[in-house]
Amino acid sequence: MKELHTLSIKEVHEGYKNGDFTCTDLVKHFLRRIEKYNPKLNIYLNLNSRVIEQAEVLDREIKEKGIDRPLLGIPFAIKDNFLTLGIETTAASNILKGYLPQYESSVTQKLLDAGAIFLGKTNLDSFAHGSSTETSDFGPTLNPWNPERLPGGSSGGSAAAISAQLATAALGSETAGSIRQPAAWCGVTGFKPTYGRAGRYGCIAMASSTDSPGPLTKSIADAAIVTKVISGKDPFDATTSSLPVDDYPQFLGKQDLKGVKIALVKEYLLPQMRQDVKDLIIAAVSKLKELGAQVDEISLLDPKYSIGVYTVIQRSEVSSNLSRFDGIRFGHSRDVLCQETKRRIMLGTYTLSAGYYDAYYKKALAVRTKIVDEFTKVFENYDAIVGAVSPGPAQKVGATKDQPMFGEMEDILLEASSIAGLSGAGVPCGFVDNLPIGLQITCAQFNEKKAIEIADCYQRNTDHVKFPDLDKTL
Amino acid sequence: MHKAQSVTIDDVIKIAKLASLNILPEEEKKFAEQFSQAVEVVNELNEIDTKGIPETYQVTNLVNITRDDVVDHSRVLSQELALSQAKKTHSGFFVVSRVIDSTEEI
Numbered sequence: 001m002k003e004l005h006t007l008s009i010k011e012v013h014e015g016y017k018n019g020d021f022t023c024t025d026l027v028k029h030f031l032r033r034i035e036k037y038n039p040k041l042n043i044y045l046n047l048n049s050r051v052i053e054q055a056e057v058l059d060r061e062i063k064e065k066g067i068d069r070p071l072l073g074i075p076f077a078i079k080d081n082f083l084t085l086g087i088e089t090t091a092a093s094n095i096l097k098g099y100l101p102q103y104e105s106s107v108t109q110k111l112l113d114a115g116a117i118f119l120g121k122t123n124l125d126s127f128a129h130g131s132s133t134e135t136s137d138f139g140p141t142l143n144p145w146n147p148e149r150l151p152g153g154s155s156g157g158s159a160a161a162i163s164a165q166l167a168t169a170a171l172g173s174e175t176a177g178s179i180r181q182p183a184a185w186c187g188v189t190g191f192k193p194t195y196g197r198a199g200r201y202g203c204i205a206m207a208s209s210t211d212s213p214g215p216l217t218k219s220i221a222d223a224a225i226v227t228k229v230i231s232g233k234d235p236f237d238a239t240t241s242s243l244p245v246d247d248y249p250q251f252l253g254k255q256d257l258k259g260v261k262i263a264l265v266k267e268y269l270l271p272q273m274r275q276d277v278k279d280l281i282i283a284a285v286s287k288l289k290e291l292g293a294q295v296d297e298i299s300l301l302d303p304k305y306s307i308g309v310y311t312v313i314q315r316s317e318v319s320s321n322l323s324r325f326d327g328i329r330f331g332h333s334r335d336v337l338c339q340e341t342k343r344r345i346m347l348g349t350y351t352l353s354a355g356y357y358d359a360y361y362k363k364a365l366a367v368r369t370k371i372v373d374e375f376t377k378v379f380e381n382y383d384a385i386v387g388a389v390s391p392g393p394a395q396k397v398g399a400t401k402d403q404p405m406f407g408e409m410e411d412i413l414l415e416a417s418s419i420a421g422l423s424g425a426g427v428p429c430g431f432v433d434n435l436p437i438g439l440q441i442t443c444a445q446f447n448e449k450k451a452i453e454i455a456d457c458y459q460r461n462t463d464h465v466k467f468p469d470l471d472k473t474l
Numbered sequence: 475m476h477k478a479q480s481v482t483i484d485d486v487i488k489i490a491k492l493a494s495l496n497i498l499p500e501e502e503k504k505f506a507e508q509f510s511q512a513v514e515v516v517n518e519l520n521e522i523d524t525k526g527i528p529e530t531y532q533v534t535n536l537v538n539i540t541r542d543d544v545v546d547h548s549r550v551l552s553q554e555l556a557l558s559q560a561k562k563t564h565s566g567f568f569v570v571s572r573v574i575d576s577t578e579e580i
């Protein structure tokens with residue numbers, strides 16, 4: 001029998017049905033692995049102290065009623081910017097150290113309603129402000145493939161939890177790259193649903209106009225199951241859509257990609273990108289063609305401009321959102337905020353302040369319109385856009401020091417899609433220097449099903465999903 | 475068009491006050507330099523002609539989402555719960571620092 005930590009959602013459910021193991025067995029297995037590997041990797045910040053008793057309750061349900069909920073007994077790692085009742089939630093910032101949420105976030109409630117069980121809360125860049133998990137107030141998470149490297153971020157803990165196989169599935173959030181980039185650096189699958197597809201209520205706000213909760217998983221098949229669960233109108237988040245949620249798992253298992261039209265963006269093969277990374281993207285494109293897709297090269301606005309747009313929008317929204325941390329109703333004094341958080345609040349305060357609002361904020365929002373319009377035109381003719389997730393593999397620990405624009409540069413190929421609120425998958429497409437590289441498959445708003453269909457067909461016809469042997473890499 | 479402009483130490487001190495943040499003296503110069511670098515990247519947007527192009531504040535295309543004006547207890551925290559994470563409370567209220575008639579310059 002396969003080892004328990006290697007199982008997909010479907011395989012776990014088969015194991016429960018066949019009576020091969022119980023949810024309590026699975027949870028205990030993960031807790032042993034966490035005890036062994038977490039001290040080195042710093043993936044989990046807090047563990048769920050009631051997890052065993054919760055697993056026992058789920059085991060009784062499985063025994064009595066069988067598997068009648070989509071995530072019944074599936075152990076999850078939850079990014080620590082989602083409020084979870086009874087589990088300390090810090091957003092990896094000292095300002096929330098010891099904070100016990102007064103309510104459950106909408107998406108974690110949906111996971112619980114679907115039967116999921118939470119192992120614990122994972123590390124992130126403080127307030128999700130970064131792409132390295134190095135700006136966490138509780139130390140960086142290390143990359144399971146090579147502990148001298150960063151896991152990416154901001155959902156670095158959740159990505160590393162999947163790569164190190166310390167959970168069956170994980171929840172993350174993306175503002176611009178924060179799911180897909182750490183997934184790429186850790187060699188796992190990340191999925192960013194359309195902005196407004198999954199509710200933000202109880203997700204500690206970063207940039208409210210782009211924050212999107214989404215899964216990090218072993219495969220796109222697992223991501224499809226989780227995405228379906230967390231999607232839909234959230235009565236507590238007015239920006240969520242009432243459009244019906246597609247049955248995403250139904251789009252798995254397509255034989256080929258005949259009739260699918262894909263655009264390869266010329267500008268996304270950056271001049272500064274390593275040739276071996278470009279080669280992997282070109283190989284992925286060849287594979288998509290081989291599977292029957294039509295792939296054309298197209299041209300879009302130089303991605304360098306999305307850095308400027310994103311920087312202004314993100315910093316401005318951060319300065320407003322983080323004003324609630326006043327140490328009065330919850331949390332500690334603003335004096336304990338880390339330098340990165342202070343920097344982001346202040347730059348946003350600057351771009352929104354009198355005299356600069358028009359020059360920076362309104363200008364950025366006008367360029368945002370151009371980016372949105374460009375994508376709309378592309379998706380009139382194409383189902384998806386493909387390219388690299390990140391310009392290169394995981395960077396070394398320490399790489400973010402005194403680099404206030406580190407994340408923006410690493411997420412240069414994802415920012416435009418986030419600014420426009422698109423949906424997209426990030427899937428492993430090969431290795432350079434024994435470090436994984438990710439392929440982005442980006443689709444129009446509310447076309448998650450197409451991204452899932454393409455990513456799944458690619459994943460089943462290639463062999464890039466791999467997990468490190470931690471006893472060798474650590 | 476807006477010209478490239480450096481952020482000065484005085485600007486940093488002013489922004490910190492607006493954002494209600496205490497920053498260390500050694501951070502003032504560092505932040506001024508780093509903000510100037512960021513502003514330089516942002517100023518590249520001036521290479522793009524946006525004359526007559528409206529701003530995109532949000533991408534949902536949703537407009538004026540409202541709900542019925544009735545109390546929904548499922549979205550209301552009890553007073554006890556709302557106060558549970560506060561450092562200072564008094565008779566069921568949050569305690570805040572005095573800001574009116576304060577001698578401190580605002």
